[in-house]
Amino acid sequence: MIDSYREHASNERTFLAWVRTVIAIIGFGVVATRFNDQATTFWTEMLMLGAGALVLLLAYIRMRRMHRRIASKTPTDDYEDSADVFLLVLVASLFALLGAFVLHVY
Structure with a gap:
């Protein structure tokens, strides 16, 4: 079994x-404009x-950062500022x- 399996799965x-x-x-945006027969601009789709x-x-x-924190053997601070930022x-x-x-739909 993987160490900390529950945390990794979460x-x-x-x-x-x-x-x-x-x-x-994205799917709803594309479908909504197709059903309304609106002319959309290319830049709104790309945006x-x-x-x-x-x-x-x-x-x-x-996800990768949290994976490293979970797998780390050293305890980490949950109140790290960089995680919040x-x-x-x-x-x-x-x-x-x-x-x-x-912008795309309207």
């Missing part, structure tokens, strides 16, 4: 939740896809994706 589930969120937002890729990249980096950047990129979605 970390992976969190990453997959970020992936599902990005897929749902939405780029913001989604940024969220996925940051979520992947966060990184999570804030990840959430801000999600809001950028939502903003790109709004």
Whole structure:
């Protein structure tokens, strides 16, 4: 059995939740514009896809970082400032994706 299996599995589930969120937002944005027969510009689609890729990249980096922290034998501080800043950047990129979605749909 893998050491700290529950923590590793939880970390992976969190990453997959970020992936599902990005897929749902982008998918809904594309479908909503197709059903409304709206003419969309190429740059809004690229902005939405780029913001989604940024969220996925940051979520992947966060997952790998947490994996190293879980696997580490030395105790780490849960109140580390860099972890809070990184999570804030990840959430801000999600809001950028939502903003790109709004630009694309309307």
